[in-house]
Each structure stands twice: as C-alpha cells, then as structure tokens.
Amino acid sequence: MAKIAPLSGFPEFLPSQRIVEQQVLDTVRSVFELHGFASIEVRAVEPLEHLLRKGEIDKEVYVISRLQAANDGSADSEGATPGRWGLHFDLTVPFARYVLQNAGQLDFPFRRYQIQKAWRGERPQEGRYREFTQADIDIVGRDTLGFHHEVEVALVMSEVLTALPIPPAVIKVNNRKLAEGFFRGVGASDPEAALRALDKLDKVGAEQVARLLVSEAGLASEAAERCLRLAQISGDDEIVVERVRDLGVQHPLLDQGLDELSAVVAGANERRPGVLVADLKIARGLDYYTGTVFETELQGFESLGSICSGGRYDSLASDGKVTYPGVGLSLGVSRLLVPLLAAGYITSSRSVPSCVVVGVADEAERHASEQVAASLRARGISCEVAPSAAKFGKQIRHADRRGIPFVWFIGADGAHSVKDIRSGDQTAADPATWNPPPDDLHPRVTRADGASTTDRTSAPNKEGTS
Amino acid sequence: MAKIAPLSGFPEFLPSQRIVEQQVLDTVRSVFELHGFASIEVRAVEPLEHLLRKGEIDKEVYVISRLQAANDGSADSEGATPGRWGLHFDLTVPFARYVLQNAGQLDFPFRRYQIQKAWRGERPQEGRYREFTQADIDIVGRDTLGFHHEVEVALVMSEVLTALPIPPAVIKVNNRKLAEGFFRGVGASDPEAALRALDKLDKVGAEQVARLLVSEAGLASEAAERCLRLAQISGDDEIVVERVRDLGVQHPLLDQGLDELSAVVAGANERRPGVLVADLKIARGLDYYTGTVFETELQGFESLGSICSGGRYDSLASDGKVTYPGVGLSLGVSRLLVPLLAAGYITSSRSVPSCVVVGVADEAERHASEQVAASLRARGISCEVAPSAAKFGKQIRHADRRGIPFVWFIGADGAHSVKDIRSGDQTAADPATWNPPPDDLHPRVTRADGASTTDRTSAPNKEGTS
Numbered sequence: 001m002a003k004i005a006p007l008s009g010f011p012e013f014l015p016s017q018r019i020v021e022q023q024v025l026d027t028v029r030s031v032f033e034l035h036g037f038a039s040i041e042v043r044a045v046e047p048l049e050h051l052l053r054k055g056e057i058d059k060e061v062y063v064i065s066r067l068q069a070a071n072d073g074s075a076d077s078e079g080a081t082p083g084r085w086g087l088h089f090d091l092t093v094p095f096a097r098y099v100l101q102n103a104g105q106l107d108f109p110f111r112r113y114q115i116q117k118a119w120r121g122e123r124p125q126e127g128r129y130r131e132f133t134q135a136d137i138d139i140v141g142r143d144t145l146g147f148h149h150e151v152e153v154a155l156v157m158s159e160v161l162t163a164l165p166i167p168p169a170v171i172k173v174n175n176r177k178l179a180e181g182f183f184r185g186v187g188a189s190d191p192e193a194a195l196r197a198l199d200k201l202d203k204v205g206a207e208q209v210a211r212l213l214v215s216e217a218g219l220a221s222e223a224a225e226r227c228l229r230l231a232q233i234s235g236d237d238e239i240v241v242e243r244v245r246d247l248g249v250q251h252p253l254l255d256q257g258l259d260e261l262s263a264v265v266a267g268a269n270e271r272r273p274g275v276l277v278a279d280l281k282i283a284r285g286l287d288y289y290t291g292t293v294f295e296t297e298l299q300g301f302e303s304l305g306s307i308c309s310g311g312r313y314d315s316l317a318s319d320g321k322v323t324y325p326g327v328g329l330s331l332g333v334s335r336l337l338v339p340l341l342a343a344g345y346i347t348s349s350r351s352v353p354s355c356v357v358v359g360v361a362d363e364a365e366r367h368a369s370e371q372v373a374a375s376l377r378a379r380g381i382s383c384e385v386a387p388s389a390a391k392f393g394k395q396i397r398h399a400d401r402r403g404i405p406f407v408w409f410i411g412a413d414g415a416h417s418v419k420d421i422r423s424g425d426q427t428a429a430d431p432a433t434w435n436p437p438p439d440d441l442h443p444r445v446t447r448a449d450g451a452s453t454t455d456r457t458s459a460p461n462k463e464g465t466s
Numbered sequence: 467m468a469k470i471a472p473l474s475g476f477p478e479f480l481p482s483q484r485i486v487e488q489q490v491l492d493t494v495r496s497v498f499e500l501h502g503f504a505s506i507e508v509r510a511v512e513p514l515e516h517l518l519r520k521g522e523i524d525k526e527v528y529v530i531s532r533l534q535a536a537n538d539g540s541a542d543s544e545g546a547t548p549g550r551w552g553l554h555f556d557l558t559v560p561f562a563r564y565v566l567q568n569a570g571q572l573d574f575p576f577r578r579y580q581i582q583k584a585w586r587g588e589r590p591q592e593g594r595y596r597e598f599t600q601a602d603i604d605i606v607g608r609d610t611l612g613f614h615h616e617v618e619v620a621l622v623m624s625e626v627l628t629a630l631p632i633p634p635a636v637i638k639v640n641n642r643k644l645a646e647g648f649f650r651g652v653g654a655s656d657p658e659a660a661l662r663a664l665d666k667l668d669k670v671g672a673e674q675v676a677r678l679l680v681s682e683a684g685l686a687s688e689a690a691e692r693c694l695r696l697a698q699i700s701g702d703d704e705i706v707v708e709r710v711r712d713l714g715v716q717h718p719l720l721d722q723g724l725d726e727l728s729a730v731v732a733g734a735n736e737r738r739p740g741v742l743v744a745d746l747k748i749a750r751g752l753d754y755y756t757g758t759v760f761e762t763e764l765q766g767f768e769s770l771g772s773i774c775s776g777g778r779y780d781s782l783a784s785d786g787k788v789t790y791p792g793v794g795l796s797l798g799v800s801r802l803l804v805p806l807l808a809a810g811y812i813t814s815s816r817s818v819p820s821c822v823v824v825g826v827a828d829e830a831e832r833h834a835s836e837q838v839a840a841s842l843r844a845r846g847i848s849c850e851v852a853p854s855a856a857k858f859g860k861q862i863r864h865a866d867r868r869g870i871p872f873v874w875f876i877g878a879d880g881a882h883s884v885k886d887i888r889s890g891d892q893t894a895a896d897p898a899t900w901n902p903p904p905d906d907l908h909p910r911v912t913r914a915d916g917a918s919t920t921d922r923t924s925a926p927n928k929e930g931t932s
Contacts, residue, residue, distance in 0.1 A: 004563060004566050004567040005567075006567065007509060007511070010509035010510075010511065012506075012507070012508060012564065013506070013507070014568060014572075015504040015505070015506055015572070015578065018504070018505050018506055018507065019504070019505070021507075022505055033819035033848050034819075034843040034846070034848050034849075035843070035848070035850065036818055036819060036820035036848055036849060037819070038481040038484070038485070038817060038818045038819060039481070039485070039488055040478075040479070040481055040484055041479070041487075042478060043476035043477075043478055043597050044476075044583065044585070045473070045476065045597075061532075062530045062532060062533070063530065063532075063533050064528045064530050064553065065528065065529050065531070066526075066527075066529070066587035067514075067526075067528070067552065067587070068526075086533065097470060098478065100470050101471075101472065105480055106480075107817070107864075107867045107868055109853045111818070111850065112481065117510065119510070121532035121533070121534070131509050131510060131511075141853075146853055146854055148832060149853075270833075271836065271840075351504060352502055352503075352504045353499035353500075353502060353503070353504060354502035366614060370737065374737075377500040377501070381500075382499050382500050382502055383501075383502060384501065384502030387575045387607075387615075388612055398573075401573045402573055
C-alpha cells in the first residue's frame with residue numbers, strides 16, 4: 001500500500017498531542033460548568049436552506065448524500081434526499097434551531113455550552129481548517145435578556161483563556177450600534193456596506209477601504225476619512241468615548257452604542273482588570289450581531305486571526321411570535337491548538353495516561369502483575385501491565401518510549417519494588433499503599449515558557465473574591 | 467416559522483439527558499485511562515475507496531461534496547472533489563488508516579480508545595441511528611500481539627459496563643476458528659456462507675438457516691443439523707467444550723478455536739467471575755475477525771441487539787511489509803443511551819451543572835452577588851447569579867425549575883444565608899467556607915431501580931485485589 005498522507009484541512013493529533021487537547025477541553029468545560037452553563041450537543045447535519053439563510057457562506061458548506069440514493073433512486077421517507085442536508089459550519093446556526101425546536105422544554109435564560117466539530121469546505125490555511133473544534137457559550141433569553149450577560153460571557157471566556165497553557169490573549173470589543181450610528185451620522189447611504197468595507201482594513205489597507213467607503217457606502221471622502229479615524233481608536237478607559245466624540249459625529253444610535261461599549265468595558269475591567277480593550281475597528285463581517293461584538297488576539301500569534309469571537313444578537317432565533325435574544329462567544333479550539341502544537345509551544349510529558357508499567361517476570365506469573373495493576377487502579381492510578389515477559393531492560397524501554405515514569409517489579413522472592421526510570425531510584429513498595437508524586441499521577445502539560453498545568457479536571461479560578 | 471420536528475435517526479438530547487450522557491462518557495473514559503488506553507480522535511471523513519473496502523456496507527455511506535463544487539466546476543487541489551469522500555461508518559476503519567499513516571510515530575503494542583460519532587445512511591429504528599456515538603478500545607501490535615490481550619479487552623469493557631447506570635449486561639464470546647473448523651469438518655464447501663447463514667438465526671429461525679446451510683454452504687442436511695446444534699451451545703465452563711466434542715466433528719482449526727475459546731472464558735472468569743459466557747451462535751456477520759468474537763446483550767433490552775461488540779483481527783491493517791494484528795471492543799453509546807433515556811430508565815437530578823443560584827436583591831447590588839459566586843467557584847462549587855432582581859419567589863422558582871438545590875440570599879442588612887429549596891431550611895452561611903453536601907455538588911444520575919452514581923469523574927473499580 002502506498003504511503004498514506006494526511007488530508008489537508010482535516011488535522012489529526014498524535015496521542016501526546018491529543019492529551020494536550022483533552023486537558024485543554026477539560027479546563028474549558030470545567031470553567032463553563034463552574035459558571036452554570038449546561039452542555040448540549042447537536043447533530044452534525046442541518047437542512048441546507050437553514051444553513052444558507054445567512055447568505056454568503058453557501059460555498060463553504062459540505063452537502064451530504066447517501067451513496068446509494070443515486071443508484072437505487074429511492075426517495076427517503078425522512079427527507080434526507082441528496083443535496084438537502086449539509087454539515088453545520090458553526091455551532092450557532094444549529095443552536096438557534098435547537099432552541100426553537102425545544103423551546104417548550106428549556107428554561108430561559110438558557111445558559112449553554114457546546115464543544116463540537118464544525119466543517120467548512122474552504123481552502124485550508126494556518127488557523128483555518130475544513131474540520132475544526134469550537135467551544136461556544138451562549139446565554140439566550142425569551143423576549144428579553146439582561147445587558148449584564150454581555151459582561152458575563154466576556155469574563156467567563158477570559159477565565160478560560162487565563163487558565164489555558166497558551167500565550168496571553170486580549171479580548172477586544174466594539175459595538176454594532178456605535179458603528180452603525182457613526183456611519184449614519186456621517187451620511188452613509190448603506191451602513192452595512194461601510195461595515196463590510198471597514199472589516200477589510202487589515203487585509204487591504206486604509207487607502208483601499210477609503211475607496212470602498214466612497215464607492216460602496218456612498219460616503220463623501222471627508223466622511224470616509226472620519227470612519228478610518230474611528231477605526232484607529234482603541235483603549236480600555238473613558239478616553240475612547242472622548243476620542244469618538246472629538247470626531248464630531250452625532251446620531252442617537254451612536255450615543256447608545258457608546259454607552260453600551262463603556263458599560264461593557266468598565267463592567268468587565270472592574271472584575272478582571274485589563275480583560276477587555278475597546279477596539280473600534282472590530283466589525284465581525286457579515287455576522288448577525290446587533291450590539292456588542294468581541295474578537296480575541298493571541299499575543300505572538302496575531303496571524304491566526306481572532307481565536308475567540310462573538311457578541312450580542314437581538315434575535316438569535318424567532319418563531320414569529322417569540323424572539324430569543326442572545327449573547328455568546330466561540331473559542332476556536334483547533335485554530336488555537338493546531339498551530340501551537342505544531343510549533344511545539346505546548347507539550348505533554350507522556351503519550352499515554354499510564355503512570356506505571358507493571359513488569360512481568362515470567363508469562364506464567366502474569367496474574368501477579370495483573371493483581372498489582374488492579375490494586376493501583378482501585379486507587380485511581382493509571383497503569384498497564386507489560387505486554388510480554390521480556391528482559392527488564394526492554395520493559396523499561398517500553399515505559400521510557402511512552403514517557404511513563406514508573407516501572408513496578410516483582411522479584412523472584414515475591415518482593416515488590418518500584419523504579420522511577422528518570423532518576424533510576426528503585427524502592428520497595430506495597431501495591432495497596434504506594435502513590436506516585438501528585439505531579440506524576442496524570443500526564444503533565446507544559447508550555448514553552450516552562451509553566452505547567454497538572455490538574456486535569458479543574459481549572460484555577462483566578463477571579464477570587466476580592 | 468413552522469414547528470421544527472426532530473430529524474429521524476439523528477438523536478439529540480435535552481440538557482438533563484445530556485448530563486447523563488456526559489457522566490456515562492466520563493466513566494467510560496476514566497476506566498479506559500485507568501487501564502492505560504490513550505485517546506485519539508480521527509477526522510470525520512475517509513476516502514470513499516477506503517470506506518468501501520469492506521464490501522456490503524457501501525449503501526450506508528454518506529458521501530460529502532462541496533455545495534459550490536458543482537457550480538464553480540473547481541477541481542480541488544486536496545483531492546476533495548465531489549463524491550470522493552465519505553463520513554466514516556465506524557471507528558475501526560479510520561483507526562486502521564491512522565495506524566498505517568502514523569506507524570513510525572506510534573509505540574506498539576498501541577493501546578488506544580476513541581469516543582466519537584459515526585454515520586450510516588441506513589433506515590433508523592430503535593437502537594440504530596444515522597448518527598451515533600461509539601466508544602472503542604483496541605490493542606494493536608506490530609507483527610505479533612499476545613493472546614492475553616483478548617482477555618484484557620473483555621475485562622476492561624466489563625468494568626465499564628458494571629460502572630455504568632445501566633441494566634446488567636452479559637458479554638458473550640465465540641471464536642471464528644472454532645466455527646470455520648466446524649463447518650469445514652462437516653464438509654462445508656463455503657464456510658463463509660455457513661457463517662453468514664448462522665448469523666441470521668435470530669432473524670429467520672432454524673428452519674430457514676438449515677435451508678441456507680444446504681443451498682449456500684453446500685452442506686448435507688445432516689451436517690446442517692449439526693451446525694444448528696453447535697449454535698445452541700452456550701455456557702461459562704468446560705462443559706461447552708465437551709458438548710462441541712460430543713457432536714463428533716474433527717478439524718485442526720476446530721481444536722485451535724476450542725482451545726482459544728476456553729482460554730478466554732477461563733482467563734476472564736478467573737478475574738471477574740461470570741463476566742464471559744461462551745455462546746456458539748455469535749457470528750459477527752461479515753466483519754473481518756479471525757479469532758475471538760464478542761457480543762453483549764443488555765438484560766431486559768435484548769431487542770436492542772448487541773450493545774458492545776468486537777473481537778480479534780490478525781490483520782487490522784497492513785502496509786504490505788508489516789502487519790498489525792489487533793483486538794478490540796466497541797461500545798454503542800447511542801444504542802445504549804437513547805432508548806434508556808427515552809424510557810426514563812436513567813435520569814439526572816438537574817438540567818444544569820449549577821449547585822447554587824445566588825440571588826440578587828437589587829440590580830444595583832449585583833456586584834455583591836457576583837462576589838459570592840466567585841468565592842463559591844474558587845472552591846469548585848458551580849453556581850449562577852440570578853438573571854434579574856426579581857421577587858425572591860421567582861428566584862427560587864428559577865432554581866426549582868432547573869433542579870438546582872440551593873439559593874443564596876444577601877439580606878438588606880448584608881447577612882448571608884443559604885436555603886435548601888427542597889426542605890425549605892435556611893441557614894446563615896459564609897461564601898468563603900460554605901459547602902453543599904457532597905451528593906449535591908454535581909448533578910446526581912439515578913437509574914430506575916434507585917441506584918445512583920454521584921462521582922462524575924472516576925468510576926468505581928470493581929475488580930479489587932483479591
């Protein structure tokens with residue numbers, strides 16, 4: 001058989017990398033759950049017309065069809081005829097459907113998290129994949145949703161980002177009303193077009209954006225200039241508001257947006273200083289946000305784009321009678337981890353969960369080794385029994401290659417001992433009472449700068465009670 | 467918008483059901499990791515020709531294509547042209563590809579577990595879905611793999627099944643060599659056809675199977691009769707071997723198969739009495755097993771079919787030079803949970819992780835409630851702050867509807883108290899030291915007979931050290 005190559009855009013991890021991903025996902029889940037978010041999972045597929053409602057995303061959708069449907073000509077009683085179903089490209093669209101479908105059985109405000117894969121048929125590049133994992137939180141109300149939740153979701157995600165073994169991340173925030181009010185205030189005939197133009201600032205540069213603001217959004221060139229100056233404003237205090245006011249634009253929506261932006265920045269930074277920075281060039285493209293919008297940059301990995309984005313939507317879903325407003329943030333787990341793992345920025349101390357290899361002196365005595373293993377497992381110590389009664393050197397190499405720190409020996413006299421293969425120290429041990437150092441119990445995930453996270457199930461809560 | 471109906475064959479859970487699934491998956495993972503199995507995840511898609519290699523499965527495969535590929539006529543540089551990729555229908559086929567692709571970076575024997583979704587375009591029915599979650603373990607060797615691993619995987623899965631909040635399950639075992647040797651011994655011209663015929667025993671009955679054994683496998687009717695008597699043999703001791711011998715069939719493969727079957731049954735039952743029962747009608751259809759085969763029946767839910775199946779394959783994968791033998795078992799998580807949850811057999815005490823709702827007396831005092839919540843979270847207590855400063859009765863109902871046991875109050879005098887809304891008891895409490903009873907810390911999953919599992923991260927080890 002020919003050498004099997006990986007499939008571009010569909011990243012897969014080796015076992016030691018997967019351990020990093022598992023610990024990251026455990027931490028994410030733990031923080032979400034400490035804040036009372038409930039997990040849901042949605043099916044991978046949605047009706048195509050539901051996926052395409054958003055507009056320009058259509059070319060990125062993977063459509064599914066039954067291989068035999070074309071051959072046997074069968075219509076499918078469940079409606080899954082070829083071409084009618086696609087894989088979801090994010091977690092928000094299926095979540096909106098889930099809320100409408102189950103509204104009668106959910107309690108609002110509904111706080112949910114969702115850690116799942118999504119698929120997009122786009123051309124793969126660093127940080128962008130055809131199959132990727134996202135971790136979303138959203139809070140959804142029925143008819144109304146308190147503004148304080150906009151501060152809350154940013155604080156929860158900030159706690160996640162701080163707990164993860166990743167470079168520092170800065171959550172940047174803007175407000176759609178502020179932008180739309182400003183564009184209307186300077187005379188834009190099409191504020192949506194102005195938003196789309198500004199969203200391209202990092203890609204095409206100020207000069208080209210100015211041209212688009214004139215040609216697409218119907219702005220005078222002086223007005224376009226003021227929009228570009230708006231986009232340059234950032235900061236985490238009241239000076240941001242003053243600098244916007246200095247641009248001399250008046251519009252009621254602008255006032256409302258400025259109030260909301262200051263309230264979010266002040267509310268978040270009061271609880272976790274420095275967590276939010278206002279950045280008035282954040283646009284979030286064509287997404288359907290109606291107020292606060294968030295993007296997150298990873299220091300030293302800015303080229304990845306935003307690793308955590310979201311915002312407020314006045315209508316996440318609606319059944320015609322009831323409207324469900326929401327606010328949420330989506331962490332791009334693959335976008336974050338695939339490049340950091342490839343760069344060796346985060347590593348795991350071993351490629352298996354095992355803390356101990358229990359040696360086998362003689363195949364006829366395997367039963368004794370199995371008993372040691374059962375005794376260790378009963379106390380939560382992960383272990384495996386050597387696959388064969390090979391020479392001790394080979395059994396030690398079996399552990400060493402996997403990064404397993406300890407090998408257990410049963411001597412010819414029946415005496416038990418355990419060897420730390422890193423130091424070579426070998427000591428007598430009792431399977432009923434021996435414990436590894438707490439740091440060795442589970443694989444240790446370390447980031448390049450030497451910081452390590454050893455607690456795999458609960459994340460530190462940095463907020464404290466102050 | 468019209469009422470949204472669920473999609474047949476794509477089960478989704480409500481939040482309280484999802485909590486049950488999460489605890490089940492946590493237990494499964496915990497047992498697998500205690501036994502040193504490393505997690506991997508594979509991409510959802512495989513080349514179609516790889517998926518179809520097994521034969522008759524082809525009509526069940528979902529093919530994916532980019533929606534725009536047909537429109538823009540673009541050839542895809544990564545080869546993902548329409549119709550060439552399908553969603554995997556199990557976890558074994560992609561795992562075999564993963565082993566070959568990464569063989570140089572894996573250590574053998576490679577012990578891996580995999581908890582993922584798979585997709586089949588088949589007609590949905592109870593226990594069979596178009597999207598479903600499986601939890602697999604496999605041990606894969608390079609060139610060789612010790613026989614004791616066949617006992618090991620059965621013991622690990624038995625430990626999982628015992629730890630889960632499900633009805634008792636019996637793992638049944640047979641051996642392909644035994645069956646093939648027997649068929650050859652009675653003169654079958656096509657032992658594969660005989661196996662296929664016997665696999666239909668439960669569906670079509672003995673009379674029809676006898677006819678198939680004559681017409682398809684080339685057996686005389688007396689020989690077909692002996693095959694049917696073989697299929698009736700079951701038990702967990704040496705009498706099984708005697709009863710096969712009593713049928714008077716001779717073949718070297720039969721001898722080998724009988725030896726292996728007794729060794730697996732005796733080896734497993736020595737460590738966990740009653741865990742394995744030999745059942746000579748187990749065939750595992752067209753799967754590519756070459757020795758031991760397993761199926762598992764859930765008592766009281768036999769109609770679901772096997773909830774945990776697997777066996778030994780002498781060649782899980784091969785690159786032409788190196789062959790990778792393996793043995794594994796696959797637990798059908800959806801097949802197990804969807805019917806049990808629908809039947810109300812397993813329930814969760816709440817629909818959210820929150821143990822406490824921190825009340826808000828006045829929107830201006832929300833900050834005080836946030837501080838209480840932060841203090842509780844810092845000690846691992848999941849909580850949420852009331853969404854609005856509603857009347858206390860409404861805040862209690864917010865907790866009650868979600869099954870949250872405690873509501874925290876801050877009085878007008880600044881005094882803190884916590885109310886158990888089940889008993890109505892309200893006591894003074896300090897956010898820095900108060901703890902809920904351990905049973906209330908996490909949602910409690912209970913099965914219909916009243917047994918409960920409260921420890922969500924580690925499964926009991928029933929094996930002990932005896």
